[in-house]
Amino acid sequence: xxxxxxxxxxxxxxxxxxxxxxxxxxxxxxxxxxxxxxxxxxxxxxxxxxxxxxxxxxxxxxxxxxxxxxxxxxxxxxxxx
Numbered sequence: 001x002x003x004x005x006x007x008x009x010x011x012x013x014x015x016x017x018x019x020x021x022x023x024x025x026x027x028x029x030x031x032x033x034x035x036x037x038x039x040x041x042x043x044x045x046x047x048x049x050x051x052x053x054x055x056x057x058x059x060x061x062x063x064x065x066x067x068x069x070x071x072x073x074x075x076x077x078x079x080x081x
Contacts, residue, residue, distance in 0.1 A: 007031070008055040009072065015039045015048045024055045050075045 009031040010024040025031035051074040056062035
């Protein structure tokens with residue numbers, strides 16, 4: 001988070017070879033996306049990964065110094081059948 005005061009958060013999820021990217025919720029400490037994605041399940045033991053990022057490309061100072069988006073959290077889930 002930028003100075004701990006705010007975040008421009010988005011999520012990315014990966015299942016198998018498919019990636020999805022949510023919209024960025026700007027200037028919020030409690031972002032909500034309410035988005036749904038559907039994947040066809042071919043292999044029940046495939047891992048799904050969800051990560052939350054702070055978008056540093058929207059902040060002029062961060063962008064000027066070439067800052068990359070910061071990972072705020074990540075979850076890997078595996079459901080065994």
